[in-house]
Amino acid sequence: MSMVNSWIETEFSDFKLRFAEVEDVPLILTFIRELASYENLLDEVVATEKGLRESLFERKVAEVIIGEFKGEPVGFALFFHNFSTFVGKPGIYLEDLYVKPEMRGKGIGKIMLSFLGKLAVERKCGRLEWWCLNWNEPSIQFYKRMGAVPMEEWTVYRVTDNALDHLAGEFNGKSKQS
Template sequence: MENMINIIDTKVSDFKIRFAEENDTKLILDFIKELADYEKLLDEVVATEEVLYDSLFVQKKAEVIIGEYEGKPVGFALFFHNFSTFLGKPGIYLEDLYVKPEMRGKGLGKIILSFLGKLAVKRNCGRLEWWCIDWNESSIEFYKEMGAKPMDEWTVYRVCDSELCDLANKF
Protein backbone atom coordinates (compact mmCIF):
# COMPACT_ATOMS: atom_id res chain seq x y z
CA MET A 1 0.00 0.00 0.00
CA GLU A 2 1.34 3.44 -0.97
CA ASN A 3 2.04 6.08 1.58
CA MET A 4 -0.37 8.80 0.43
CA ILE A 5 1.63 11.48 2.25
CA ASN A 6 4.50 10.65 -0.11
CA ILE A 7 2.47 11.54 -3.24
CA ILE A 8 2.95 15.10 -4.51
CA ASP A 9 0.48 16.61 -6.97
CA THR A 10 1.90 18.66 -9.86
CA LYS A 11 0.59 21.22 -12.36
CA VAL A 12 0.43 18.52 -15.05
CA SER A 13 -2.84 16.60 -14.93
CA ASP A 14 -2.39 12.93 -13.97
CA PHE A 15 1.33 13.44 -13.17
CA LYS A 16 2.51 12.99 -9.59
CA ILE A 17 5.90 12.87 -7.93
CA ARG A 18 6.86 10.75 -4.96
CA PHE A 19 10.01 9.98 -3.05
CA ALA A 20 11.28 6.47 -3.75
CA GLU A 21 10.84 3.78 -1.15
CA GLU A 22 12.80 0.60 -0.51
CA ASN A 23 10.54 -1.50 -2.74
CA ASP A 24 11.43 0.80 -5.68
CA THR A 25 15.03 -0.42 -5.89
CA LYS A 26 14.46 -2.60 -8.98
CA LEU A 27 12.51 0.21 -10.68
CA ILE A 28 15.36 2.64 -10.00
CA LEU A 29 17.90 0.24 -11.49
CA ASP A 30 15.65 -0.25 -14.53
CA PHE A 31 15.48 3.52 -15.03
CA ILE A 32 19.27 3.80 -14.67
CA LYS A 33 19.74 1.13 -17.33
CA GLU A 34 17.23 2.81 -19.68
CA LEU A 35 19.06 6.12 -19.28
CA ALA A 36 22.45 4.46 -19.81
CA ASP A 37 21.15 2.72 -22.94
CA TYR A 38 19.89 6.08 -24.27
CA GLU A 39 23.33 7.60 -23.60
CA LYS A 40 25.03 4.58 -25.25
CA LEU A 41 26.70 3.75 -21.92
CA LEU A 42 24.79 0.63 -20.87
CA ASP A 43 28.00 -1.41 -20.73
CA GLU A 44 29.24 0.92 -17.97
CA VAL A 45 26.39 0.16 -15.56
CA VAL A 46 27.69 -2.11 -12.80
CA ALA A 47 25.14 -1.10 -10.15
CA THR A 48 23.01 -3.90 -8.72
CA GLU A 49 19.80 -3.84 -6.74
CA GLU A 50 21.78 -4.75 -3.63
CA VAL A 51 24.29 -1.92 -4.08
CA LEU A 52 21.54 0.61 -4.80
CA TYR A 53 19.47 -0.55 -1.83
CA ASP A 54 22.45 -0.16 0.49
CA SER A 55 23.49 3.23 -0.93
CA LEU A 56 20.00 4.74 -1.10
CA PHE A 57 18.09 3.24 1.81
CA VAL A 58 20.70 2.04 4.33
CA GLN A 59 23.50 4.60 4.01
CA LYS A 60 21.15 7.26 2.58
CA LYS A 61 23.86 8.67 0.30
CA ALA A 62 21.36 9.90 -2.29
CA GLU A 63 17.64 10.38 -2.81
CA VAL A 64 15.33 9.45 -5.66
CA ILE A 65 12.03 10.85 -6.80
CA ILE A 66 9.74 8.91 -9.11
CA GLY A 67 7.42 10.57 -11.60
CA GLU A 68 4.17 8.73 -12.21
CA TYR A 69 1.74 9.45 -15.03
CA GLU A 70 -1.71 7.96 -14.58
CA GLY A 71 -0.27 5.84 -11.77
CA LYS A 72 2.57 4.36 -13.84
CA PRO A 73 6.28 5.18 -13.29
CA VAL A 74 7.54 7.18 -16.27
CA GLY A 75 10.61 8.99 -14.97
CA PHE A 76 12.98 9.54 -12.10
CA ALA A 77 15.60 11.84 -10.69
CA LEU A 78 18.48 10.78 -8.45
CA PHE A 79 20.17 13.52 -6.46
CA PHE A 80 22.27 14.23 -3.38
CA HIS A 81 23.60 17.15 -1.39
CA ASN A 82 26.97 18.70 -2.04
CA PHE A 83 28.44 21.83 -0.47
CA SER A 84 29.69 25.18 -1.75
CA THR A 85 32.44 26.66 0.40
CA PHE A 86 32.07 29.99 -1.41
CA LEU A 87 28.35 30.18 -0.58
CA GLY A 88 28.73 28.47 2.77
CA LYS A 89 25.63 26.46 1.92
CA PRO A 90 24.68 23.03 0.66
CA GLY A 91 23.51 22.48 -2.87
CA ILE A 92 21.65 19.74 -4.66
CA TYR A 93 23.54 17.80 -7.30
CA LEU A 94 21.28 16.11 -9.83
CA GLU A 95 23.01 12.90 -10.92
CA ASP A 96 20.31 11.65 -13.26
CA LEU A 97 17.02 12.92 -14.67
CA TYR A 98 15.18 10.63 -17.03
CA VAL A 99 11.74 10.56 -18.61
CA LYS A 100 10.72 7.64 -20.82
CA PRO A 101 10.92 8.64 -24.52
CA GLU A 102 7.21 8.05 -25.16
CA MET A 103 6.36 10.47 -22.31
CA ARG A 104 8.58 13.35 -23.45
CA GLY A 105 7.02 16.57 -24.66
CA LYS A 106 4.35 16.62 -21.92
CA GLY A 107 6.33 18.90 -19.59
CA LEU A 108 7.16 16.11 -17.12
CA GLY A 109 10.92 16.78 -17.13
CA LYS A 110 10.21 20.46 -16.46
CA ILE A 111 8.02 19.53 -13.49
CA ILE A 112 10.69 17.20 -12.06
CA LEU A 113 13.41 19.84 -12.44
CA SER A 114 11.11 22.50 -11.00
CA PHE A 115 10.34 20.25 -8.03
CA LEU A 116 14.07 19.86 -7.38
CA GLY A 117 14.44 23.63 -7.54
CA LYS A 118 11.63 23.99 -4.99
CA LEU A 119 13.27 21.34 -2.80
CA ALA A 120 16.60 23.18 -3.01
CA VAL A 121 14.92 26.42 -1.90
CA LYS A 122 13.05 24.64 0.91
CA ARG A 123 16.30 23.05 2.13
CA ASN A 124 18.10 26.43 2.01
CA CYS A 125 20.48 25.29 -0.73
CA GLY A 126 22.48 27.80 -2.71
CA ARG A 127 22.31 25.98 -6.03
CA LEU A 128 21.05 23.08 -8.09
CA GLU A 129 23.57 21.69 -10.55
CA TRP A 130 24.27 18.76 -12.85
CA TRP A 131 26.36 17.60 -15.81
CA CYS A 132 25.08 17.00 -19.32
CA ILE A 133 26.76 15.01 -22.08
CA ASP A 134 27.97 17.40 -24.80
CA TRP A 135 26.20 15.63 -27.68
CA ASN A 136 22.76 15.73 -26.03
CA GLU A 137 21.59 18.90 -27.75
CA SER A 138 17.91 18.44 -26.90
CA SER A 139 18.73 18.23 -23.18
CA ILE A 140 21.11 21.20 -23.40
CA GLU A 141 18.39 23.30 -25.03
CA PHE A 142 15.87 22.11 -22.43
CA TYR A 143 18.18 23.05 -19.55
CA LYS A 144 18.88 26.49 -21.03
CA GLU A 145 15.13 27.09 -21.41
CA MET A 146 14.78 26.27 -17.72
CA GLY A 147 17.31 28.98 -16.82
CA ALA A 148 20.43 26.84 -16.45
CA LYS A 149 23.80 28.22 -17.52
CA PRO A 150 26.67 26.04 -18.75
CA MET A 151 29.84 26.24 -16.67
CA ASP A 152 32.23 26.19 -19.62
CA GLU A 153 35.17 27.50 -17.61
CA TRP A 154 35.31 24.35 -15.44
CA THR A 155 36.75 20.95 -16.34
CA VAL A 156 35.51 17.82 -14.63
CA TYR A 157 38.19 15.51 -13.23
CA ARG A 158 37.63 11.96 -12.09
CA VAL A 159 39.67 9.26 -10.40
CA CYS A 160 38.17 5.75 -10.36
CA ASP A 161 38.90 2.05 -10.64
CA SER A 162 42.57 1.11 -10.23
CA GLU A 163 43.64 4.77 -10.28
CA LEU A 164 41.44 5.39 -7.22
CA CYS A 165 43.14 2.51 -5.41
CA ASP A 166 46.55 3.85 -6.47
CA LEU A 167 45.64 7.29 -5.16
CA ALA A 168 44.42 5.82 -1.86
CA ASN A 169 47.67 3.90 -1.47
CA LYS A 170 49.71 7.10 -1.74
CA PHE A 171 48.41 8.10 1.68
Protein backbone atom coordinates in the same frame (compact mmCIF):
# COMPACT_ATOMS: atom_id res chain seq x y z
CA MET B 1 3.86 -2.95 -2.31
CA SER B 2 3.17 -0.68 0.65
CA MET B 3 3.39 2.93 -0.38
CA VAL B 4 3.45 4.97 2.81
CA ASN B 5 4.70 7.93 0.83
CA SER B 6 2.32 10.75 0.12
CA TRP B 7 1.86 11.91 -3.43
CA ILE B 8 3.04 15.31 -4.56
CA GLU B 9 0.40 16.76 -6.86
CA THR B 10 1.53 18.62 -10.00
CA GLU B 11 -0.14 20.98 -12.46
CA PHE B 12 -0.07 18.25 -15.13
CA SER B 13 -3.27 16.19 -14.97
CA ASP B 14 -2.67 12.59 -13.86
CA PHE B 15 1.06 13.20 -13.19
CA LYS B 16 2.28 12.91 -9.62
CA LEU B 17 5.63 12.78 -7.86
CA ARG B 18 6.69 10.80 -4.82
CA PHE B 19 9.88 10.01 -3.01
CA ALA B 20 11.13 6.51 -3.78
CA GLU B 21 10.88 3.70 -1.25
CA VAL B 22 12.99 0.58 -0.89
CA GLU B 23 10.45 -1.38 -2.97
CA ASP B 24 11.33 0.89 -5.90
CA VAL B 25 14.94 -0.31 -6.18
CA PRO B 26 14.28 -2.62 -9.19
CA LEU B 27 12.43 0.24 -10.94
CA ILE B 28 15.26 2.68 -10.18
CA LEU B 29 17.81 0.28 -11.66
CA THR B 30 15.61 -0.15 -14.75
CA PHE B 31 15.47 3.64 -15.20
CA ILE B 32 19.25 3.88 -14.74
CA ARG B 33 19.77 1.27 -17.46
CA GLU B 34 17.29 2.99 -19.81
CA LEU B 35 19.07 6.31 -19.33
CA ALA B 36 22.47 4.68 -19.87
CA SER B 37 21.20 3.05 -23.05
CA TYR B 38 20.00 6.45 -24.34
CA GLU B 39 23.44 7.90 -23.52
CA ASN B 40 25.21 4.97 -25.26
CA LEU B 41 26.81 4.06 -21.92
CA LEU B 42 24.92 0.90 -20.98
CA ASP B 43 28.14 -1.12 -20.88
CA GLU B 44 29.34 1.13 -18.03
CA VAL B 45 26.42 0.35 -15.70
CA VAL B 46 27.62 -1.90 -12.90
CA ALA B 47 25.03 -0.79 -10.34
CA THR B 48 23.09 -3.57 -8.63
CA GLU B 49 19.84 -3.67 -6.70
CA LYS B 50 21.79 -4.59 -3.56
CA GLY B 51 24.16 -1.64 -3.97
CA LEU B 52 21.31 0.80 -4.66
CA ARG B 53 19.34 -0.50 -1.66
CA GLU B 54 22.36 0.00 0.58
CA SER B 55 23.27 3.46 -0.76
CA LEU B 56 19.77 4.90 -1.05
CA PHE B 57 17.92 3.37 1.88
CA GLU B 58 20.49 2.18 4.40
CA ARG B 59 23.30 4.72 4.13
CA LYS B 60 20.91 7.35 2.64
CA VAL B 61 23.61 9.07 0.58
CA ALA B 62 21.18 10.02 -2.19
CA GLU B 63 17.45 10.45 -2.77
CA VAL B 64 15.13 9.58 -5.63
CA ILE B 65 11.85 11.00 -6.79
CA ILE B 66 9.60 8.95 -9.05
CA GLY B 67 7.19 10.52 -11.53
CA GLU B 68 4.03 8.58 -12.31
CA PHE B 69 1.49 9.25 -15.04
CA LYS B 70 -1.89 7.59 -14.51
CA GLY B 71 -0.28 5.36 -11.88
CA GLU B 72 2.56 4.19 -14.14
CA PRO B 73 6.20 5.15 -13.42
CA VAL B 74 7.47 7.29 -16.31
CA GLY B 75 10.55 9.00 -14.90
CA PHE B 76 12.92 9.52 -12.03
CA ALA B 77 15.46 11.92 -10.61
CA LEU B 78 18.34 10.82 -8.38
CA PHE B 79 20.06 13.57 -6.39
CA PHE B 80 22.16 14.26 -3.32
CA HIS B 81 23.51 17.16 -1.33
CA ASN B 82 26.91 18.71 -1.95
CA PHE B 83 28.43 21.84 -0.45
CA SER B 84 29.73 25.08 -1.93
CA THR B 85 32.48 26.71 0.07
CA PHE B 86 32.14 29.87 -2.01
CA VAL B 87 28.42 30.18 -1.30
CA GLY B 88 28.77 28.75 2.21
CA LYS B 89 25.66 26.61 1.75
CA PRO B 90 24.70 23.12 0.72
CA GLY B 91 23.51 22.47 -2.80
CA ILE B 92 21.64 19.75 -4.59
CA TYR B 93 23.49 17.79 -7.25
CA LEU B 94 21.21 16.09 -9.77
CA GLU B 95 22.91 12.87 -10.85
CA ASP B 96 20.18 11.61 -13.18
CA LEU B 97 16.95 12.97 -14.60
CA TYR B 98 15.16 10.57 -16.91
CA VAL B 99 11.76 10.57 -18.58
CA LYS B 100 10.65 7.66 -20.75
CA PRO B 101 10.87 8.58 -24.47
CA GLU B 102 7.12 8.28 -25.07
CA MET B 103 6.46 10.80 -22.27
CA ARG B 104 8.97 13.45 -23.36
CA GLY B 105 7.78 16.82 -24.63
CA LYS B 106 4.80 16.91 -22.26
CA GLY B 107 6.41 19.02 -19.51
CA ILE B 108 7.28 16.16 -17.17
CA GLY B 109 11.01 16.92 -17.13
CA LYS B 110 10.25 20.56 -16.38
CA ILE B 111 7.98 19.57 -13.49
CA MET B 112 10.61 17.25 -12.04
CA LEU B 113 13.41 19.81 -12.40
CA SER B 114 11.29 22.61 -10.95
CA PHE B 115 10.37 20.35 -8.00
CA LEU B 116 14.09 19.90 -7.31
CA GLY B 117 14.48 23.67 -7.50
CA LYS B 118 11.68 24.05 -4.95
CA LEU B 119 13.31 21.42 -2.75
CA ALA B 120 16.65 23.26 -2.98
CA VAL B 121 15.00 26.51 -1.89
CA GLU B 122 13.12 24.79 0.96
CA ARG B 123 16.35 23.15 2.15
CA LYS B 124 18.17 26.52 2.00
CA CYS B 125 20.54 25.37 -0.73
CA GLY B 126 22.54 27.85 -2.76
CA ARG B 127 22.68 25.82 -5.97
CA LEU B 128 21.11 23.09 -8.06
CA GLU B 129 23.73 21.57 -10.37
CA TRP B 130 24.19 18.68 -12.80
CA TRP B 131 26.31 17.50 -15.70
CA CYS B 132 25.11 17.00 -19.25
CA LEU B 133 26.85 15.17 -22.09
CA ASN B 134 28.15 17.62 -24.71
CA TRP B 135 26.37 15.85 -27.59
CA ASN B 136 22.95 15.78 -25.87
CA GLU B 137 21.56 18.84 -27.64
CA PRO B 138 17.87 18.24 -26.76
CA SER B 139 18.75 18.19 -23.04
CA ILE B 140 21.10 21.16 -23.36
CA GLN B 141 18.36 23.24 -24.97
CA PHE B 142 15.85 22.09 -22.35
CA TYR B 143 18.19 23.06 -19.49
CA LYS B 144 18.91 26.46 -21.03
CA ARG B 145 15.16 27.12 -21.32
CA MET B 146 14.94 26.39 -17.59
CA GLY B 147 17.55 29.08 -16.89
CA ALA B 148 20.58 26.83 -16.50
CA VAL B 149 23.98 28.16 -17.51
CA PRO B 150 26.78 25.83 -18.71
CA MET B 151 29.96 26.06 -16.64
CA GLU B 152 32.32 26.07 -19.60
CA GLU B 153 35.35 27.22 -17.62
CA TRP B 154 35.28 24.04 -15.48
CA THR B 155 36.57 20.60 -16.42
CA VAL B 156 35.35 17.49 -14.63
CA TYR B 157 38.04 15.16 -13.31
CA ARG B 158 37.43 11.60 -12.17
CA VAL B 159 39.47 8.90 -10.44
CA THR B 160 38.04 5.35 -10.49
CA ASP B 161 38.94 1.68 -10.29
CA ASN B 162 42.70 0.97 -10.18
CA ALA B 163 43.56 4.67 -10.24
CA LEU B 164 41.39 5.21 -7.17
CA ASP B 165 43.03 2.26 -5.40
CA HIS B 166 46.46 3.67 -6.31
CA LEU B 167 45.54 7.14 -5.06
CA ALA B 168 44.25 5.71 -1.77
CA GLY B 169 47.50 3.75 -1.43
CA GLU B 170 49.49 6.99 -1.68
CA PHE B 171 48.20 8.08 1.73
CA ASN B 172 50.60 7.12 4.48
CA GLY B 173 48.95 8.83 7.41
CA LYS B 174 49.35 7.53 10.90
CA SER B 175 46.79 7.95 13.63
CA LYS B 176 47.91 8.84 17.11
CA GLN B 177 46.25 7.49 20.17
CA SER B 178 45.68 10.07 22.88
